[in-house]
Amino acid sequence: MKFLNVLLVSTAVAVGYIGKAEACITAEQDLDGRSSPSSSASRTTNVYKSGACINVKCQTTGDTLYGSNIWDYVLTLSSKDGKYYLPDTYVKTGYSGFDPNIPRCSSGGGGTGAGSDIVKKAQTQTGLPYSWGGGDNNGPTDGICCSPSGYDDRNVKGFDCSGLTKYAIYQTKKISLDHYTCSQYNDSRGKKIAYADAQPGDLIFWGSDSQQCNEHVAIFAGNGQMVEAKEHGVPLGTHPLRTGHAPYVVRF
Template sequence: MKGSTAAVIGVGATAAVVVAALVQTAGDDPVAGAALSMAVPAEYRTLIEKAGNTCPEVSPNLLAALLMQESGFNPNAKSRAGAQGIAQFMPSTWESHGIDGNGDGIRDVWDPEDAIPSSAKYLCTIADDVKGVPGNKQNNMLAAYNAGSGAVREYGGVPPYKETQNYVRSITALANQNPGGGKVADTGQAATAISAAKGMIGTPYSWGGGNASGPSTGICCSPGGQNGNTVTGFDCSGLTLYAYAKAGITLPRTAAAQYAASEPVQPGNVRPGDLVFYGTSATSIHHVGIYVGGGWMIDAPRPGKPVRYSPLDTMRDLFAVGRPASNTNKEI
C-alpha cells in the first residue's frame, strides 16, 4: 500500500486552524538488505535506503517509519521537550551519537544527511545494548529508542508505558505494511461506514469495547479507572473498526494503529468517511472519529458519553486525517 500513513496537518498547526480548513473545504525480526517500499519524500529516499542497511536489526522501511513517526520527515521539527530535527534527537543524545554522515566536517542535527545515518547508527547501538532481552528484537530496539535501554532491560521487553507501547505498535505497523496491499475506501464504502456509525448513535461507551460484529463488553481499565467489563458498547477505535467492517475494510484495533494504516489526506481533499485523529504526536494518538462533513464527526467520545455527533474541535489536539485502508498484515 503506497503512502501508508496519515499525514500530519502542518507542523505546529492548531486544532482551530485544522478545523477551519476542513469546514471550509468540506512482527517478525527485520531482514538485512531489505528494500524500501514505504512512500517517502524523494529527497530522502537514497539516504534512507543506504542508512537502513547499517545493521541486520534495521531495515529501510523501519527507518522510514521511525522518521515519519518522529517528525513527519520535517528536518526543522522541534518538540516541546527539545528534541531536534528529522530524527528528533535530544541534544545530549546527539552529542554522543551524532555522526558526520555527509563528510563535510560538521555534525549537524538539522541536516538530514547527518541525522538520518545517525538515527540508523543509534538504532544499531541500541539493538546491541538490548540484544540479551527476551522477546522480539525489533520491538525491544524501538522501545529502547523511545524509553531508554534501561527501561527495556528492567521490564524484560517493551515497558508498560502507554506512549512507548503505541510507539512500537505504530512504527511496526508502518514498517510492515504490505506493498500493493489494502485498498483505500471509495466513496461508496465511506457512505456505508457512516451509515453504520449513525446506526450506533446512543450506544454506550465501553473502554476496549466493540469489534467487527458490533458492540461488545470492554476491558479494564481506562486512564480514569472506568471498567469496560461492565458495559456493552464501543470505544473510539472499536466504533471505527465496526463501521468500516460493514464497508468491507478491516482496520487494526487501536486508534494509533488505525492512524498508521491510513492513507494521508490533506485539508483540501478531506471527504466524509475519512478518519480524524487526535493527539500531540504520531506516538500519542488517543482518539479517532469518522468525519461526516461540515466540521462534524461521529465518535465514541469517552466513558459516560455515548456514540454521538461531535464537532471536530471537541478536543484541542486534532492531529491528522487519514483515509481508511484494509489492514493486510497480521495484528500487531
C-alpha cells in the same frame, strides 16, 4: 485509446458551466472511464469521444497521476450511459487544485457511497454507551478493565473510539483494523490525506505523541460534524468537529 499512456488531453476547453452543479468541458481525445478514482479500478473504454462535452458533476481526490490527485466524477449521455471517474490530468479544468466552480464530491468520492456508508454504519450505533475496549468487527461488545481513568467496563456493552471505527470500516470495506488508534493511523491499507481534503468516511486522529494519533479517533461526517465514541458518560453519536487533530486523515 489506452487510459494511461495515450489519453493525453492537452488542452480541453471549458465551454461553459451548467448552472452551479456541473461543468461542460470539451474532450480533445477519446476518454476511458474508471469505476472509482483509482488507476487500478475497472475501466470502460471510450465513455467520451473526441469533441464531446464532458459532463463534470463534481471533483474528488484519488490516486496521483502525473502530479495530480484530482479526479472528475462524470456522467455520460451515450450508449455507454453511466457514472465514471476521469483523472483531471486528462480533463484539465485549468486549475492546479480543485476548480472552485465545480462542487466537491460528497460521500468519499463521487457517488460510490463508500464514504457515506462508513458514516451511516457508525451512526446506526448512536446512543450506545462508551465502553473502554468495547466493539469489534461485528458490533458492540463488553469492554475491559481498566481505562486510564480507572473505569472497569467489563459489564458495559458498547464501543470505545477505535472499536467504533474498526466496526464501521469492516462492515463497509471488509478491512479488519487493529483495535488501537495509532495502528489504524499507520495501517498500510489506508491512505493519508491532508485534513483540508477530508471527505465523509475518513478517519480523524488526535494525540499527544509526534503523530497525534495515540488518544482518539473519529469518523469525518462532513458539514463540520464527526461520528465518535467520545468518552465515558457521552453516548455514541454525531458531534461537532474539534481542533487539535493530526494534519492527516486516513481513508480506507
